[in-house]
Amino acid sequence: MKLSVYGKGGIGKSTTSCNISVALAKRGKKVLQIGCDPKHDSTFTLTGFLIPTIIDTLQEKDYHYEDIWPEDVIYKGYGGVDCVEAGGPPAGAGCGGYVVGETVKLLKELNAFDEYDVILFDVLGDVVCGGFAAPLNYSDYCMIVTDNGFDALFAANRIAASVREKARTHPLRLAGLIGNRTSKRDLIDKYIESVPMPVLEILPLIEDIRVSRVKGKTIFEMAETDPSLLPVCQYYLNIADQVLAAPEGVVPKDAADRELFALLSDF
Ligand code: ADP
Ligand code: MG
Numbered sequence: 001m002k003l004s005v006y007g008k009g010g011i012g013k014s015t016t017s018c019n020i021s022v023a024l025a026k027r028g029k030k031v032l033q034i035g036c037d038p039k040h041d042s043t044f045t046l047t048g049f050l051i052p053t054i055i056d057t058l059q060e061k062d063y064h065y066e067d068i069w070p071e072d073v074i075y076k077g078y079g080g081v082d083c084v085e086a087g088g089p090p091a092g093a094g095c096g097g098y099v100v101g102e103t104v105k106l107l108k109e110l111n112a113f114d115e116y117d118v119i120l121f122d123v124l125g126d127v128v129c130g131g132f133a134a135p136l137n138y139s140d141y142c143m144i145v146t147d148n149g150f151d152a153l154f155a156a157n158r159i160a161a162s163v164r165e166k167a168r169t170h171p172l173r174l175a176g177l178i179g180n181r182t183s184k185r186d187l188i189d190k191y192i193e194s195v196p197m198p199v200l201e202i203l204p205l206i207e208d209i210r211v212s213r214v215k216g217k218t219i220f221e222m223a224e225t226d227p228s229l230l231p232v233c234q235y236y237l238n239i240a241d242q243v244l245a246a247p248e249g250v251v252p253k254d255a256a257d258r259e260l261f262a263l264l265s266d267f
Contacts, residue, residue, distance in 0.1 A: 004135045006125035007145030008155035012180040017122040018045045022079040022220045023240035029117040031081045038088020042122040046077025048216045053087025054103045097131025136166040141175040148182040160252035173249030176200040195255045
């Protein structure tokens with residue numbers, strides 16, 4: 001199964017992705033997380049350091065794919081989760097979609113792409129240009145991280161529109177929204193009334209989650225020494241279980257940008 005996690009910048013995609021990956025591994029799955037953000041910090045809380053990116057490695061080897069070994073680009077993270085960082089094109093040049101394409105091509109050459117029970121793409125998604133929509137080409141499900149605010153829901157709607165477009169030609173479904181860093185959900189509920197889709201989980205703002213990122217650990221790793229964090233792990237296990245149950249998901253309905261402005265604003 002292939003999953004893509006999208007959402008507005010800074011909304012908590014990487015934090016959520018790493019913890020979902022560990023949750024899936026705890027359920028006995030062989031998991032690979034692929035960071036597709038040029039920031040290349042997606043898998044940081046799994047490995048505890050910034051691993052070399054695929055693009056750096058390809059450049060170093062002059063794009064000789066045959067000189068690259070799995071251990072050059074696939075790093076073992078917490079809970080047995082394998083980690084890859086696609087990396088980015090040079091700032092202001094190139095295309096993120098090309099980078100994702102090269103990453104998948106290399107993993108296929110290494111016979112690694114079909115070796116996993118779950119591959120999770122952690123993708124930046126404020127603006128879903130064709131390039132950043134690339135992971136959707138390989139995905140069974142997309143999940144969108146959002147808070148209860150206008151900007152993240154506006155971004156979510158644009159991502160939903162990309163899912164709808166890709167679903168015309170790919171077996172892709174939107175698994176649903178993950179509410180993050182919010183205890184309120186009134187705007188989320190307003191949005192899904194207009195564009196029906198499941199809400200997989202709503203995670204409040206939790207100081208320990210913020211701290212976990214600073215410590216370079218997942219909340220699961222921190223819970224090993226602090227059992228009071230086990231209820232926090234439960235949020236991610238719940239998301240993992242829903243995905244593993246192969247939900248039907250949805251092909252999202254269209255909501256025009258202007259319609260959404262009217263829906264989510266008070267003026
Ligand atoms: P993204 O990958 O979407 O850019 P990150 O996962 O890097 O976002 O998260 C941005 C910041 O928000 C990090 O410092 C992270 O620790 C924090 N964060 C994410 N989710 C939560 C949460 N539920 N509670 C508190 N802090 C969170
Ligand atoms: Mg990130």
